[in-house]
Every structure is written in structure tokens, then in C-alpha cells.
Amino acid sequence: MKNHILICLALMLSVSVFAQQGKQKRADTLFNKFSFVKAAKVYKDLIEKNYNKDYATRRLADCYAYLRNPQSASRYYKKVVEQENVPIEYYYSYAQSLRGIKKYKESQIWLQRFKDSGGIVNANDFSKDVNFITSIFNAKQQYFLDRVRFNSKYSDFGAFEHDGKVYFASSRDEGVSVKRLYGWNEQPFLDVYVTEVGSRRNVDHTGKLEGDVNSIYHDGPVTITKDGRTMYFSRNNYNDQVRKRDNNGLTGMKIFRATLQDSIWTNVEDLSINSDDFSTQHAALNNDDTKLYFTSDRPGGYGGSDIYVVDINIDGTLGEPKNLGNVINTESAEGFPFINNEGVLFFSSDGHTGLGxxxxxxxxxxxxxDFVDVVNLGVPVNSNKDDFSFSMNPNGITGYFASNRRGGRGDDDIYAYHREPIMQVEGVVTDAINTKPIANSVITLFDDKDNQIAYMVTDENGFYQINIDRNKDYKIVGSQEKYIDDYRTFTSKNIQTELTTITANLLLNPVQDVVKLAELNTIYFDFNKYNIREDAALELDKIVSLMLNDYPEMVIRIESHTDSRGALTYNDKLSIDRANSTYEYLISKGVDPVRITEHQGFGERRLTNGCEDGEDCEEEAHQLNRRTQFIVVKME
Known part of the structure; x- marks a missing residue:
């Protein structure tokens, strides 16, 4: 009897083990088919039955990570990282999930543990800037959220505005009797919907895009050419009623093209950039519709999914795709490119320094x-959850993005925004005399209470640029060692949102260096002569040095004179000869002629003393009148 009991217990145990093995196999099959909702339920059951618990816990945490549920993912990753001999990649996964619930300091600890264990962190990972979170939350807010009335309890994203209508992708198949569900998240497949801009009515199944774009699988998001005749859209690898799979039996994504005929989108066309072996999606066009940007996990990328660009030829054919490089693409996932009217590329990533x-x-x-850097758009566009599918309207002020953050109506929700671009005051500091820019000028910005709020120096072109707030009064002051300060008052009040720059140029007048100018001594001449004496040459050499070395922009005027002896006309000619001699001496020493505006003779008309005709004067008094003087016209 005992043997029979033991045999029965053994059979029961073997049957139970066999059942759990089958259950794990089923969970793994669901997981590998991206049916994460169903897979999570099975892994939970395996954990409750204590069968291969460590493995099931790791898989369950991964399921929640793929479902973009960092709250649940972090709860199970916390148990995973306590396991013995756990793969170090789970330290990284735990760090990322903690970031998704705003536990940034704890996330940093686990990321460091991942690195210390030999893990290689993305070159652009958030670890490169430990102060990032502080700086991003303290940055000046540019984007402000507006209400969107057409969200549903399902996934809504990819809003794109064109010609008064908003096109978007949604899994809201409400009002339809038969629903096909997507295994990844157990929601209906995506379709493309359209509604009027500003519409207040709910968008149901009647809002589906008419024509051949929507299929029985995923469709959307879309982009449309400027002329409104051509649409590029994402779709599962399904066309002409045929669904294709890759070598693993999975159906990837492709970008298709449709044309508008009689208000219907039709003539769906597979593109040359597609393949059955990898996914291609998220179409975006540049400003003149000559380049197509897209996302792909094709071989040869940096990891995850990358962003590519391809030329659109005049006949509609496409060139060879080009990866946008590692400034944009990382070892993680990049996607949802968008190009605004100014040619700025926007995209989403979980590999660059982010909030979640x-x-x-x-x-x-x-x-x-070429691309040199990327900038996080900050809050409120970004959150600790998924933020993606950014678009901007041609006005550069309004647009849309999607997020699964808390507070939305459903899964992924569309958010509208309006942008208040940062204002800047900019200008050039210029020499008031020669109109040349002054480099290294000190620029100080004050508020309306004379509090200093910014300080910088001009570049080699005399240019400065400072960010300012809107709706305030300011004063800006320019200073330089050799110049008199100049200032301007201005206001950023009541300025249109589209205007982002106020110009405030500054003119600085040179400070006359009294000590230096005193060295422009008068030179003297012998009676009835105009040659340059040795003592005069010494003084002229000082002037040459000042003009060539100390004040390379200084401009002078030469005035020559005689004493009263001799005829008036004779003295006029003699003074002109003296002016010419002085001029020619300076020119011979390298002074540019354009820097001497005049060299005139005034004869005996401007005596410095009372030694006029008929007056009895000593020779020393007459000598004071036989002179050439120098007048500064312009100066650095």
C-alpha cells in the first residue's frame, strides 16, 4: 500500500511539474509574440505556484516594462535585482523603471551599480549629467498645454495638422460590433482618424479616414505633403489583403504612400525603403517635401531603432537611406521624427538624457x-512617462504631442500646446566715430529697478545676445575701457508671441586720452622757411607713433601759420608750403593719407599773440607764430 501511495504522489508531482512546464512554455510563447498582457497573467500564476520563480519574476518585470508601466515594472525589478547571479542588465532596467516613477536619486544608484558591474552605459545616457533633473525643472518654460477634446480611453497619438484638419492614430474602435485586438496591449488595432481643428465633438468610428489607408491591422500615424495630394503613413506589413511575416513569424511595420483622388486616399504603394525582415515607420517630411525621415530597426544601426533620411526624387522614387548618426541615434530607441518649417528635427528617445x-x-x-547636439524640451512637454509623436504647425507656435502620463483620459493621449518662445535682446556694439564693431565690450542688463540680471562680453564682431522675459522693462549698458558708456531702455511688453528678438544696438564714443593728445605738440619753422627742422622732426615722429601704434583709427587735420612780417599773399603761400612739408613728412613715415583730412595754410591771419604789423616784438614772440598745429578730427 505504501508503495502505491508513493507512486501516486510521484505521479501527481510529475503531472504538476509537467503542467507548470507547459504553462511556462505558453508564457514564453506569448512573450515572444509580444502578447505582454496575456504573458504577464501566466507569469504571475507561475510565481504564485512557486515554479521557476526567479525566471518568471524577471519575465513579468519585462512585460510591464514593455507595457510602459514603470510602477509595476519597478516593483518586480526590485525583487529581480535581489536574486543571486542575476544578469547585470536588470540593474539597468531597474534604474530606468525607477526613473519612470520619478525616483531619480535611487535610479542613479542602480545605474552606477550597472556600470561598476561592467555594464556599458549609452554614450548619451542621463548619467552624463547628474544635475540634469534640477536644471530641466528650473528652466524657463516655453511650452504651455491646451485642452484636446478628441481623446479616448484607448491609445491616441500622432496628431498632425494639415489644411484645417487634424489627422491622428487611435485604437478607439468604439461603435464597431467586431473588434480585432492587438496582443501586445489587448487594445484594438490602430486606425487613422480625422477631425476638424478646434472641433468639440467626440470622434467615433465615423471619423475614420476614408479610402484605402485603414486596414484590419495597425495604420498610422501619417504625414501629408504641402500640396495635400500625397500621404505617407505607417502600417503593418499588410497590403492587397496579404499579411507578410519575418523569419520569426512576426509582422513588422512599413511606410506606405497614398494619393488623394476625388477626396479619397487611395492607390496605396509599398516603398523601396521597406523590407519584410525589419520595420520601417514614423514618416516625416522636410519643408519642401524632398526628404523623407523615418524610424527603422534595420541592420547597421546603432541599436534599438534609429532615425534615417532618404531623398525623394522628382519622379517619386526614393534614394538610399542614410542613418542620421550617433549625435541623434543611441544604443536605445529613437523614433517619431518631425521637421518644422525652420528645418529643426524633433524626435523621441529613451537613450538620451531624459526625465523618464x-x-x-x-x-x-x-x-x-550637421547635427552637433540635442536638447531636451523639458516640462511640461516631457514627463516621467512616454512622451512622443511631437508635431509643430507652420506658425511655429502651436502643435501636438502624445503621452501616457497620469491625468489623461486613457492610455496614450494627445496633448495640444502653444509655445511662448524665449525672447532675446541682441545687438552690435559699434565705435561711434569709425562705425567699426567693438569686440570684448562689457554688456550689462538691468531690470526696471536697476537690478543687474545678466552680464556678458561681445564677440569679435561686437555682437551680443541675452535671453529675457516677456512683459518686462529693461535697460542695457555697453562699456569698454577706451569708450564712454552707452545705454538703451527697452520693453518686452505687449509684443506678439511670434516675435522673439528685440534689437538694441549700442554706440560708444571714444574717451579722449588727454595725456596722449598732449603729445601732439606744435612744431615751429625758421624765418621765411618751410623745411622740417630737427626739433620739429622729433615731434612729428611722436605723432607718427601715436597714429600707427596707439590710435590706429585716429584722424587729424594740419593747420600751418606764419608770423606777420612780409606781404599777406606771400605769407599765405609760405604757410601752405609749411603745411605741405608737414603732410609729406607724415606720409613718408607710413601714415595713411586718408587719415589726414586737410593740410591748410592760414598765413598771418591767426597770430597767437599781439605781434602784428608795426608792433615791436622780440624774435621769440615771432617764433611762436611760425608754427604748424594738429587738430584731432576722429579718434579710436
Missing amino acids: LLDIFATIKGENN
Whole structure:
């Protein structure tokens, strides 16, 4: 009897183990097919049955991470990282999930543990800037959220405005009797919807885009050419009623093109950049519709998904795709590119320094039109959750993005925004005499209470630029060691949102250096002569040195005179000869002729004393009248 009991217990145990093995296999199959909602339920059951618990816990945490649920993911990752011999990648996953629930300091600790264990952190990871969170929350807010009335309890994203209408992707298949569900999140498949800009009515299944764009699988988001005739859109690899799969049996994404005929989007066309072996999606067009930007996980990228660009030829064919490089793309996921009217690329990434999961970034280009950096758009556009599918309307002020942050109506929600661009005061500091820019001028900005709020120096072109607040009064002062200060008062009150720059140029007048100018001594001549004496040459050499070395912009005028002896006409000619001699001497020493505006003779008409005709004067008194003087016209 005992043997029978033992045999029965053994059979029961083996049947139970066999059942749990089958359950784990089923969970893994669901996981590998991206059916994360269903897979999570099975992994939970395995944990409750204490079967391969460590493995099931890791998989369950991954399920929640893929479902973009950092709250639940972090709860299970916390248990995972306590396991013995856990793969170090889970330290990184835990760090990211903590970031998704705003536990930034704790996230930093686990990221450091990942690095200390030999993990390689993305080159653009948030660890590069430990002060990032503080700086991003303290930055001047540019974007302000507006209400969107057409969100649903399902996933809504990819809003794109064109010709008075908003096109967006949504899984809201409400009002339809038969719903096909997407295994990843157990929601209906995405379709493209359209509504009027500013519409207050709810968008139901009647708002689906008419034509051949929507299929039985995922469709959207879309972008449309400026002429409104061509649409590029994302869709599962499904066309002409045929669904294609890759080598793993999965159906990826492609970008298709449709044309507008009789108000219907039709003639759906597969593009040359697509493949059955990898995904291509998230179409975006540049300002003149000559380039198509997109997201792809094709081979040869930096990891995850990357952003690419391809030329659109005149005949509609496409060139060879080009990866946008590692300034934009990281080892993680980048996607949802958008190009505004100024040519700025916006995109989403979880590999760059961000606030949580996916964040939205703008790009900065260098002098050679290449990408040199990316900038996080900050709050409230970005949050600790997924923020993506950013678009901007042609006015550069309004637009849309999507987020699964708390406080929304459903899963992913569309948010509208209006932008109040940072204002700047800028200008050039110029020499008031020669109109040339003054480099290294000190620029000080004051508020209306004379409190200093900014300080900088001009560049080599005399240029300055300072960010300012709107709706305030200011005073800006320019200073330089050799110049008299200049200032301007201005206001940023009642200025249109579209205007972002106030110009305040400053003119600085040179400070006359009394000591230096005193060295422009009068020179004297012998009676009835106009040659340059040795003592006069010494003085003239001082003037040459001042003009060539100390004041390279100084301009002078030469005035020569005689004493009263001799005829008036003779003295006029003699004074002119003396002016010419002085002029020619300076020119011979390298002074540019344009820097001597005049060299005139005044004869005996401007005596310095009372030694006029008929007066009895000593020779020393007459000598004072036989002279050439120098008058500064302009000066640095």
C-alpha cells in the first residue's frame, strides 16, 4: 500500500511539474509574440505556484516594462535585482523603471551599480549629467498645454495638422460590433482618424479616414505633403489583403504612400525603403517635401531603432537611406521624427538624457549644417512617462504631442500646446566715430529697478545676445575701457508671441586720452622757411607713433601759420608750403593719407599773440607764430 501511495504522489508531482512546464512554455510563447498582457497573467500564476520563480519574476518585470508601466515594472525589478547571479542588465532596467516613477536619486544608484558591474552605459545616457533633473525643472518654460477634446480611453497619438484638419492614430474602435485586438496591449488595432481643428465633438468610428489607408491591422500615424495630394503613413506589413511575416513569424511595420483622388486616399504603394525582415515607420517630411525621415530597426544601426533620411526624387522614387548618426541615434530607441518649417528635427528617445521613459528632443545644427547636439524640451512637454509623436504647425507656435502620463483620459493621449518662445535682446556694439564693431565690450542688463540680471562680453564682431522675459522693462549698458558708456531702455511688453528678438544696438564714443593728445605738440619753422627742422622732426615722429601704434583709427587735420612780417599773399603761400612739408613728412613715415583730412595754410591771419604789423616784438614772440598745429578730427 505504501508503495502505491508513493507512486501516486510521484505521479501527481510529475503531472504538476509537467503542467507548470507547459504553462511556462505558453508564457514564453506569448512573450515572444509580444502578447505582454496575456504573458504577464501566466507569469504571475507561475510565481504564485512557486515554479521557476526567479525566471518568471524577471519575465513579468519585462512585460510591464514593455507595457510602459514603470510602477509595476519597478516593483518586480526590485525583487529581480535581489536574486543571486542575476544578469547585470536588470540593474539597468531597474534604474530606468525607477526613473519612470520619478525616483531619480535611487535610479542613479542602480545605474552606477550597472556600470561598476561592467555594464556599458549609452554614450548619451542621463548619467552624463547628474544635475540634469534640477536644471530641466528650473528652466524657463516655453511650452504651455491646451485642452484636446478628441481623446479616448484607448491609445491616441500622432496628431498632425494639415489644411484645417487634424489627422491622428487611435485604437478607439468604439461603435464597431467586431473588434480585432492587438496582443501586445489587448487594445484594438490602430486606425487613422480625422477631425476638424478646434472641433468639440467626440470622434467615433465615423471619423475614420476614408479610402484605402485603414486596414484590419495597425495604420498610422501619417504625414501629408504641402500640396495635400500625397500621404505617407505607417502600417503593418499588410497590403492587397496579404499579411507578410519575418523569419520569426512576426509582422513588422512599413511606410506606405497614398494619393488623394476625388477626396479619397487611395492607390496605396509599398516603398523601396521597406523590407519584410525589419520595420520601417514614423514618416516625416522636410519643408519642401524632398526628404523623407523615418524610424527603422534595420541592420547597421546603432541599436534599438534609429532615425534615417532618404531623398525623394522628382519622379517619386526614393534614394538610399542614410542613418542620421550617433549625435541623434543611441544604443536605445529613437523614433517619431518631425521637421518644422525652420528645418529643426524633433524626435523621441529613451537613450538620451531624459526625465523618464521616452522624452522629446530638438536638434542643434553646426556651421556645416550637421547635427552637433540635442536638447531636451523639458516640462511640461516631457514627463516621467512616454512622451512622443511631437508635431509643430507652420506658425511655429502651436502643435501636438502624445503621452501616457497620469491625468489623461486613457492610455496614450494627445496633448495640444502653444509655445511662448524665449525672447532675446541682441545687438552690435559699434565705435561711434569709425562705425567699426567693438569686440570684448562689457554688456550689462538691468531690470526696471536697476537690478543687474545678466552680464556678458561681445564677440569679435561686437555682437551680443541675452535671453529675457516677456512683459518686462529693461535697460542695457555697453562699456569698454577706451569708450564712454552707452545705454538703451527697452520693453518686452505687449509684443506678439511670434516675435522673439528685440534689437538694441549700442554706440560708444571714444574717451579722449588727454595725456596722449598732449603729445601732439606744435612744431615751429625758421624765418621765411618751410623745411622740417630737427626739433620739429622729433615731434612729428611722436605723432607718427601715436597714429600707427596707439590710435590706429585716429584722424587729424594740419593747420600751418606764419608770423606777420612780409606781404599777406606771400605769407599765405609760405604757410601752405609749411603745411605741405608737414603732410609729406607724415606720409613718408607710413601714415595713411586718408587719415589726414586737410593740410591748410592760414598765413598771418591767426597770430597767437599781439605781434602784428608795426608792433615791436622780440624774435621769440615771432617764433611762436611760425608754427604748424594738429587738430584731432576722429579718434579710436
